[in-house]
Amino acid sequence: MGHASEDGAEGQVLLRRDGAIATITLNRPNRRNALSHAANRRLYALWDEVDADPDIRAVVLTSADCGTFCAGMDLKEAAALRASTGKDILQLLDDPFYERMRSVRVPIIAAMTGHFTAAGMVLAANADLRVGLAGTSGGITEARVGRGTPWAAPMVSMLPLAVLMEMAVTAQLLPIERLYALGFINAVEATPDDVRAKAANYARVIADNAPLSVAAAKAGLLSSVALGAQAGYAASKARHREVYASEDAIEGPRAFAEKRPPRWLGR
Numbered sequence: 396m397g398h399a400s401e402d403g404a405e406g407q408v409l410l411r412r413d414g415a416i417a418t419i420t421l422n423r424p425n426r427r428n429a430l431s432h433a434a435n436r437r438l439y440a441l442w443d444e445v446d447a448d449p450d451i452r453a454v455v456l457t458s459a460d461c462g463t464f465c466a467g468m469d470l471k472e473a474a475a476l477r478a479s480t481g482k483d484i485l486q487l488l489d490d491p492f493y494e495r496m497r498s499v500r501v502p503i504i505a506a507m508t509g510h511f512t513a514a515g516m517v518l519a520a521n522a523d524l525r526v527g528l529a530g531t532s533g534g535i536t537e538a539r540v541g542r543g544t545p546w547a548a549p550m551v552s553m554l555p556l557a558v559l560m561e562m563a564v565t566a567q568l569l570p571i572e573r574l575y576a577l578g579f580i581n582a583v584e585a586t587p588d589d590v591r592a593k594a595a596n597y598a599r600v601i602a603d604n605a606p607l608s609v610a611a612a613k614a615g616l617l618s619s620v621a622l623g624a625q626a627g628y629a630a631s632k633a634r635h636r637e638v639y640a641s642e643d644a645i646e647g648p649r650a651f652a653e654k655r656p657p658r659w660l661g662r
Contacts (some may be wrong), residue, residue, distance in 0.1 A: 405438035410444070415452035415602040416595065417445055424461035430468050430514050432488070432616040434562070439490045446500050446579035449661055452602035452609070455594045456522060457506035460587050464528075465504075467513025467536070494519035497617060500610050502601050508587035512536045512568065517546050520553065523613060527580045527596045528587060532568035539566045552620045553579055605643045606661045611635045 407418040419441055421428040432439070445451050455568045477483060479521050485491040493514070496503055505522035507515075511533045519525055519533065519587060523642050527533070537544050544563050554577055562569060573578045581597075601609055612636045618634070619627025636645060650657035 404433040405433050407431060407434040408441065410441055412451075412628045415450060416455065416598045417448075417451045417453075418455045418457065418595075421456075421458035421465055424459040427461055427463040427466035428458040428509075428515075429466045435468070435488050435490070438493070439488075439495055441497050442495045449606075451501060452604075452606055453501050453598035454503045455506050455591070455598050456503055456518065457508060457591055457594065460508055463509040463515070464507040464511040464516055464531075465513075465515030466510075467515055478652040484658045493521050494546075497549075500613075501606075501610065502598075504594040504648055506591045507531070507533075507571075508590050510568070513542070517606035520546070520550050524581045524594075524597055525579065526582045526584060526590050526597070527571040527575065528590050529583050529585050531570065531571045533571060534566065534575055535562045536566045538564060549620060577628070605638075605647060605659050607638045607641050607643055607658070 407421070407423055409418075409422050410616045411418045411420070419438070421430070421434070421435065423429060429498060445454055496518070502523040503521075504524040504526065505519050507519060507525065507527050509528060511519055513536050514534055516535055535544055535547055540629070547559065547563055553559075554562075554574075558569075561567075571580060571583055575583045582593050584593050611631075614634050615631030616629070618630035621627065622630060642662055643657075646657050646659065
């Protein structure tokens with residue numbers, strides 16, 4: 396998979412549009428796609444760009460081929476910034492735990508074409524669907540390097556607590572096949588190109604659905620994770636009011652009755 400030069404933030408995190416699908420690619424293969432300060436800023440800004448474009452219906456998040464989807468943040472750069480500024484790298488980032496991903500309007504599919512650890516696991520956890528590469532592993536490795544894992548707290552809704560605790564305190568990697576069996580991964584594919592193709596297929600299917608329904612489904616389910624079942628249910632019902640009151644709610648049944656594809660307006 397060829398990529399542009401990674402000089403500068405735009406080269407380190409690429410954005411490509413293909414109709415209603417946006418593909419964001421981490422492009423630092425010579426650093427195992429570790430995220431620099433500049434790459435973090437670029438990624439944070441791209442989520443706003445996605446939300447500002449109503450024509451985007453799904454996002455694929457992937458990376459340049461190097462055997463690693465994302466090795467985490469760039470620890471070498473972080474050490475240099477600590478020496479020059481006296482500040483921890485997290486103090487210098489707009490969104491140190493990539494939480495902005497969880498409020499992006501459209502679903503994000505992580506196409507993980509290699510191993511993923513630390514910030515790579517954060518990106519995977521904050522995505523909505525995940526496709527992995529056969530033979531790779533993922534883990535929460537911060538305990539090896541004296542870093543922290545507050546971002547792992549929402550993962551209690553994604554993995555059994557005993558498994559998540561094992562990952563966090565041993566800092567050992569788990570095979571992608573086990574993560575798939577536990578339900579954390581949606582699909583496992585044989586090659587990096589197959590991973591991207593599977594993710595793109597998910598994105599196309601999502602893009603064909605009613606955009607208000609998709610956005611409300613994502614927001615509603617994440618509300619339940621954040622608030623608990625009862626409060627999340629109430630928040631989800633409130634979020635769906637605009638769906639039921641929309642023109643698309645009329646168009647969908649009409650198109651079904653007329654045996655034609657629906658023409659979604661997003662309103």
